[in-house]
Amino acid sequence: MLATKTIAALATRRVPGSIRLKHTVPDLPYDYNELEPVISAKIMHLHHDKHHAAYVAGLNAAEEKLAEAQHRKDLAGQVALQPLINFHGGGHVNHSIFWTNLIGEKNGGGHLHASPLKTAIEAQYGSLGALSQVVNAKTAGIFGSGWGWVTYNPAIGGLDVVTTANQDMPSTLGHVPLLGIDAWEHAYYLDYNNVKADYFKNIWRVVNWKDVARRYDEAVAHQKK
Numbered sequence: 031m032l033a034t035k036t037i038a039a040l041a042t043r044r045v046p047g048s049i050r051l052k053h054t055v056p057d058l059p060y061d062y063n064e065l066e067p068v069i070s071a072k073i074m075h076l077h078h079d080k081h082h083a084a085y086v087a088g089l090n091a092a093e094e095k096l097a098e099a100q101h102r103k104d105l106a107g108q109v110a111l112q113p114l115i116n117f118h119g120g121g122h123v124n125h126s127i128f129w130t131n132l133i134g135e136k137n138g139g140g141h142l143h144a145s146p147l148k149t150a151i152e153a154q155y156g157s158l159g160a161l162s163q164v165v166n167a168k169t170a171g172i173f174g175s176g177w178g179w180v181t182y183n184p185a186i187g188g189l190d191v192v193t194t195a196n197q198d199m200p201s202t203l204g205h206v207p208l209l210g211i212d213a214w215e216h217a218y219y220l221d222y223n224n225v226k227a228d229y230f231k232n233i234w235r236v237v238n239w240k241d242v243a244r245r246y247d248e249a250v251a252h253q254k255k
């Protein structure tokens with residue numbers, strides 16, 4: 031699977047002849063209060079600086095163990111580490127997408143401009159509002175922690191809406207992620223308590239459609255190659 035290949039590539043990445051590369055948490059592309067009042071600075075500090083950082087630390091630690099197991103030629107040990115690498119690696123990848131998927135309302139958040147993506151949304155779902163209802167309904171149905179996604183599905187040559195459990199990535203389904211909605215409690219609980227539906231309703235106000243449209247264009251171009 032693509033995800034396994036991606037993780038395997040991450041796990042064996044090295045500077046030639048020397049030091050193992052460590053993954054790092056990307057800086058937010060905006061201030062911590064950028065998404066207020068939809069998502070508070072308090073949540074962004076915790077979510078980015080603590081939760082995302084924990085996935086990166088977990089991935090780096092798991093990769094070190096994997097390197098040791100490879101050195102020992104311990105195949106069973108290497109296989110046993112894959113769930114840990116998938117979880118922390120997925121957490122790193124998913125959150126890295128999530129931050130760039132968002133932008134404040136004052137900077138264009140929520141505005142779907144004319145683009146091939148807009149055309150595709152209207153052709154397949156009728157309107158952005160209709161798409162958001164599909165996404166919110168599916169994401170609300172996640173049992174436990176996970177993500178809701180708008181994806182490009184190469185199998186149908188168009189947009190799709192899926193959910194993934196825990197930190198699984200859409201690539202594990204063969205889909206290209208375009209927009210991710212983090213449905214873990216850590217993403218909303220401080221602001222919305224148990225009213226998760228309000229978080230899902232409001233987050234559309236801070237979607238960076240320029241970023242989503244760019245990902246769509248790239249996915250379509252890749253498909254045509």
Ligand SMILES: [Fe+2]
Nearest residue numbers: 081212214217
């Ligand atoms: Fe998260």
